[in-house]
Amino acid sequence: MTDLAPSRRTAARRASDQVSQDPARSGRASLATSDRLQDEAPLGVDARRVRWTVDGRLVLDDVDATAPPGAVSGLLGPNGAGKSTLLRLVAGVQRPDGGRVHLVGGPVPEPGQGLGQEQGEPHVRTEDLLAMPRRRRARLLALVEQDAATDLPLTVLDAVLLGRTPHRGLLAGDSDDDRAVAAAALERAGAADLAGRLVGTLSGGERQRVHLARALAQEPRVLLLDEPTNHLDVAAQLATMSLVRSLAAQGVTVLAALHDLTLAAQACDHVVVLAPGTDGGRVVAAGPVEEVLVPEVLDPVYGVRTTVLRHPSTGRPVLTFEPA
Amino acid sequence: MRTPAWAALGAVVLVASVVLAVTIGPAALGPGDVWRSVTTHLGVGDLLGVTPPDRLPDAMVWQLRLPRVLTAAAVGAGLAVCGVVMQSLTRNPLADPYLLGLSSGASLGAACVLVLGATVLLPVAAFVGATAALVATLALAAASGRGGLAPARTVLAGLAVGQLAAAATSFVIFWSAKGDQYREILSWLMGSVAGATWTSVAIAGGAVLVLGTALACTGSLLDAFTFGDTAASALGVPVQRVRWTLLVGVALLTGALVSQSGSVGFVGLILPHAVRLLVGARHRALLPLSALAGASFLVWADTLARTVFEPRELPVGIVTAAIGAPVFAALLWKGRARA
Numbered sequence: 001m002t003d004l005a006p007s008r009r010t011a012a013r014r015a016s017d018q019v020s021q022d023p024a025r026s027g028r029a030s031l032a033t034s035d036r037l038q039d040e041a042p043l044g045v046d047a048r049r050v051r052w053t054v055d056g057r058l059v060l061d062d063v064d065a066t067a068p069p070g071a072v073s074g075l076l077g078p079n080g081a082g083k084s085t086l087l088r089l090v091a092g093v094q095r096p097d098g099g100r101v102h103l104v105g106g107p108v109p110e111p112g113q114g115l116g117q118e119q120g121e122p123h124v125r126t127e128d129l130l131a132m133p134r135r136r137r138a139r140l141l142a143l144v145e146q147d148a149a150t151d152l153p154l155t156v157l158d159a160v161l162l163g164r165t166p167h168r169g170l171l172a173g174d175s176d177d178d179r180a181v182a183a184a185a186l187e188r189a190g191a192a193d194l195a196g197r198l199v200g201t202l203s204g205g206e207r208q209r210v211h212l213a214r215a216l217a218q219e220p221r222v223l224l225l226d227e228p229t230n231h232l233d234v235a236a237q238l239a240t241m242s243l244v245r246s247l248a249a250q251g252v253t254v255l256a257a258l259h260d261l262t263l264a265a266q267a268c269d270h271v272v273v274l275a276p277g278t279d280g281g282r283v284v285a286a287g288p289v290e291e292v293l294v295p296e297v298l299d300p301v302y303g304v305r306t307t308v309l310r311h312p313s314t315g316r317p318v319l320t321f322e323p324a
Numbered sequence: 325m326r327t328p329a330w331a332a333l334g335a336v337v338l339v340a341s342v343v344l345a346v347t348i349g350p351a352a353l354g355p356g357d358v359w360r361s362v363t364t365h366l367g368v369g370d371l372l373g374v375t376p377p378d379r380l381p382d383a384m385v386w387q388l389r390l391p392r393v394l395t396a397a398a399v400g401a402g403l404a405v406c407g408v409v410m411q412s413l414t415r416n417p418l419a420d421p422y423l424l425g426l427s428s429g430a431s432l433g434a435a436c437v438l439v440l441g442a443t444v445l446l447p448v449a450a451f452v453g454a455t456a457a458l459v460a461t462l463a464l465a466a467a468s469g470r471g472g473l474a475p476a477r478t479v480l481a482g483l484a485v486g487q488l489a490a491a492a493t494s495f496v497i498f499w500s501a502k503g504d505q506y507r508e509i510l511s512w513l514m515g516s517v518a519g520a521t522w523t524s525v526a527i528a529g530g531a532v533l534v535l536g537t538a539l540a541c542t543g544s545l546l547d548a549f550t551f552g553d554t555a556a557s558a559l560g561v562p563v564q565r566v567r568w569t570l571l572v573g574v575a576l577l578t579g580a581l582v583s584q585s586g587s588v589g590f591v592g593l594i595l596p597h598a599v600r601l602l603v604g605a606r607h608r609a610l611l612p613l614s615a616l617a618g619a620s621f622l623v624w625a626d627t628l629a630r631t632v633f634e635p636r637e638l639p640v641g642i643v644t645a646a647i648g649a650p651v652f653a654a655l656l657w658k659g660r661a662r663a
Contacts, residue, residue, distance in 0.1 A: 093557040138560030145558075148551040151417050152605035165548045166560035171541055173608050218559070 042070030042251045043103050043140070043221040045090055046126070050099035051280075052085055058280030059085050062099070065272045065283060067222065067255040069104065072248045074264040074289075075257040077274030078302055082281030083257035084146065086274070087224045090255065091143040092134060102126040103140060103222070138166035142215035144208075146226040150199060156210050157195040160186055163217025182217045189213035190243060205236025212243060216252075223247065225256035229263060241267040265293050265317040275301040293317055299324065327609040330602065334616030341620045342397060345627045346389045350634060353381055353389075361385035395520035396626040396640065397619040398528035399585040400595075404618025405536045406574045406581075407592025408611050412546040413567050414465075414478045418655065420592030421454075421578045424482035427587030428489035429457020430579055434586070435493045435509050439500045447527060451579025453489070458575045461485045515588035515641025517626055524584040531580035532615075539573050540615060543608030546570075550605070588641045590648020591618050591625075597655060 045067040052060040060082045067073040075083045089096045105125040129137060142163070150159075163185065164178040174182075186192045191209040194202065202210060208228055215223055228244065229237040237260070245267060248254050258264045264271055271293060272286040285297045295306040304321040311318050347353045360377040363369040365386055369376060377385070403421060410419040421427055433453025437445045464481035497509055517524070545566050548556040557563045582588075595618040596610065603609045622640070625647065629640040 088554065091558045093554050134557070134562065135560035138558060141558075143554070143558035145551070145554055148555055150550050150605075151415075152550060153600055154550060154605040158604060158606050159550070162547055162550060162555075162559065165544065168544070170561075171544055173544065 041105060042253050043105050044069035044071075044253055045129075045141075045222055045255055046102045046104045047086070047090060048100050048102075050086065050089060050096045050101065052082070052089060052094070052096050053280075060089070060096070061277065061280030061282050063274070063281065063283050065255075065286065066270070067253055068270055069253050070248060070251050071269035072245060072254045072256065072267055074268035074271040075255060075274065076261060076264055076271055077281065078276055080276040080281070081274035082276070083274060084226050085281075087143060087226050087255065087257055090129070091141055091224050092129060092132070092137045093143065095130065101129040103129050135166045138218060140220060141222045141224060142218040142220035143224045144211045144215050144226065144228060146230055148211060149207075154199045155195070156191065156197050156199060156202070156213075157182060157186070159199050159210055160195075160213045160217050163214040166218060178217075181219065182213075185213040185216035186210075188216055188247070190239075203236070204232045205239060208232060208236070208240050209243065212240075212247075216247070220252065222253045222255065225254065227257050227259055229258070229260060237263060261293060261298070261319045262317075265289050265319060266311075266314070273297055273301060289317065293319060327603060327613070330609070330613055331616065334613055334620070338397065338616050338620045338623075341623045342393050345393045345396075345623045346385055348627055348631060349384075349389060351381075351384055353384060357381040358385055358390075362390070391522050391525050392517050392520040392626065393623055395517045395524045395528050395584060396622045398525065398532045399517065399581045399588060400591055400622025400625075401615040401619035402528065402532040402536050402577050402581045403588065403591040403622075404595040404614040405532075405539050405611060406578050407618075408596045408607065408614050409539055409542070409546065409570055409574050410592070411596060412549050412607060413570060415549065415552060416478055417597070418479060418593065418652070419482075420590070421574065421582075422587060422589035423479060423486070423593065425457040425461045425485035425489060426454045426575065426578045427582055427589065428486040428493070429453040429455075429460075430582040431513050431587050432457075432489045432493045432496070434512055434583070435496050438505055438509050438512070439496055447580065447583035450583035451576065454579040454582060455572075455575040457485050457489055458571060462571070511639055512586040513641075514639035515586040515644070516629075516639040517585050518630070518637060518639075520584065528581055528584045531577050535573050535577040535580070536615060539570065539577065540611040542566075542570060543606065543611050546607040546611075586639070586641065588622070588644055590644045590652065591622055594648050594651045594655075595621055597651075 045065075047063065047065045050060055050063045050065070051058065063082070063086060065075065065086060075086060077083055085094070088094045090101050103126065129141070132140075160182040161174050161178060164174065164181060168175065168178065183192070183195075186195055189209045189212045191206065191213050194206055194210060199207065199210065212223075212228075223244075225244065228240050232240060241263060244254055244256065248269075256268075258268070268289055270287065271289055273284050273292060274281045275284045284301055285292045294308060298304070298306045298319070302321070303324050305324050307320045307322070309318040309320065310316075343355050343358050346358045347355055357377060360369070360374050361382045362385070363372055363374045364376050364382070407420040410421065410424060411417055414424070430450040430453045433449035433451070433456075434446055437443065437449040461478070461482045464484065465478040468477050468481065493509075493513070497506065511518070545561060548559045548561045553563050556566075596614045599610055599614045599617050603613055622644070625643045626640045629638040629643045632638065
């Protein structure tokens with residue numbers, strides 16, 4: 001139905017090229033004051049040494065995770081590794097007990113390389129997401145949860161208009177501008193024909209498109225998706241990931257928790273693998289798909305034996321598993 | 325039909341309901357009597373060239389029926405708004421002040437002061453009871469699971485707290501009520517606006533005007549809760565602050581209303597549902613329209629309560645339960661079919 005491979009990495013490349021060529025962008029400017037986040041260059045996410053505990057139990061233990069600007073990054077790992085938790089921490093829904101989460105206007109340094117200031121190589125502009133006012137954060141990052149549902153008789157258009165919340169006064173209603181943005185978001189998500197339907201009557205794939213449209217109505221620079229293909233049939237999974245790729249190609253950085261490793265291998269530019277541990281989820285590997293989705297990484301994490309095949313037409317990795 | 329049209333219709337229906345309800349009763353009165361009495365008491369009778377009313381119809385309109393009808397309208401409007409807010413914040417379409425133990429808590433407070441003979445403290449006691457019950461319900465619901473308030477847990481917690489408060493109320497009555505206190509407490513428990521005076525209008529109406537209006541303005545905030553706490557937070561809404569502020573507002577308003585009417589059930593539950601079917605789930609329309617609909621509904625429920633078995637009167641809570649319980653059952657049935 002759709003080829004997920006073309007245009008991969010181009011957006012990320014383009015972004016990094018722009019940054020390195022533009023002298024005005026070098027130097028560590030404060031994004032809050034210069035408001036450079038409003039320009040069109042994609043923004044990345046850089047989470048460092050993030051810790052999160054619940055009732056004294058570590059859920060995330062010093063997790064480093066990055067989402068390069070304009071790329072699709074997959075957050076992988078078995079159940080309980082803390083994928084959803086990490087997304088909620090990046091979205092600012094919960095505050096980590098330690099570590100920091102930055103929005104990065106340029107190439108994201110790999111973990112261990114530091115954020116620039118330690119190295120004296122200030123090529124990236126960053127802004128602390130944890131210190132940002134929540135409404136401003138909601139204008140930069142949108143989160144699509146897993147299985148977000150409502151019992152209310154809400155139309156699709158009204159659901160998408162909720163995405164305008166951070167852009168207007170706390171008590172204000174929909175403006176014409178809000179309606180225009182919502183209509184454009186529905187169009188972008190391929191859900192324009194659903195506008196008048198009730199959310200409760202949609203199929204899984206349709207509902208996912210609507211949630212993506214709601215997130216797009218926030219006009220975010222970063223899209224955080226929690227298992228966007230969960231409970232979808234194969235066609236809807238492919239359609240969803242193809243939509244996600246086209247959004248990334250338009251400059252929206254995507255960080256998606258994913259369960260299906262082959263789907264991640266097809267759709268992601270960059271992957272981060274989390275493993276659950278007795279004292280919290282840790283990152284075991286991060287980087288390009290080809291380097292990370294290999295038996296040496298996956299076998300211990302999932303407790304299986306992995307075989308990596310090549311897709312005959314796209315050349316992308318296809319993963320199969322046997323019991324260890 | 326758009327929201328302003330519905331609002332205009334709702335307002336017209338409410339005014340007509342109030343006027344008609346005042347004319348209905350054992351003594352025949354006409355809309356003209358209501359008009360003469362109201363304009364005269366408001367001091368504009370001469371200005372409008374209205375002949376002053378006769379003493380008897382005037383006393384019936386101004387002293388007996390109008391305060392009662394207006395109290396019913398205020399209580400209905402306030403309970404409907406409380407219902408919408410509670411349903412939104414707990415993401416539970418079945419939430420209402422009655423179901424989440426607020427009314428039972430208020431009743432316990434009221435029963436205590438009635439038994440002690442400290443009737444002046446009744447509004448305060450009802451309010452304290454409502455707040456305590458709400459806090460207990462939400463604390464129980466939040467403690468019994470993680471990740472915000474799950475709908476089913478909240479209802480079960482409300483049920484537990486409500487039952488406990490009801491048992492405590494029964495104990496208070498059983499242990500210490502004597503003579504007339506029984507009837508007084510019972511009528512209070514079943515909900516009634518029979519004894520309403522202009523003071524009741526001032527308390528219930530004032531609470532609705534101040535707290536109800538404030539709550540009715542929070543539509544956009546409540547909308548953000550449509551897909552849950554996490555979604556609201558990701559939309560930039562300070563979830564905990566909003567939730568607790570609004571819930572305290574609901575507890576204050578419920579306490580004020582229940583202190584005047586006793587615990588009237590189902591208004592906050594079924595009216596918002598009916599209005600949602602007409603105007604959809606967005607709260608900016610839902611809140612004010614539910615208030616108007618709730619006001620008209622309780623005016624007519626109270627009119628039924630005092631006329632169906634004339635000359636005997638029913639507590640209005642029995643009428644709202646008789647209408648509300650089947651509707652509630654139908655909602656459950658519908659929910660089952662969808663799930």
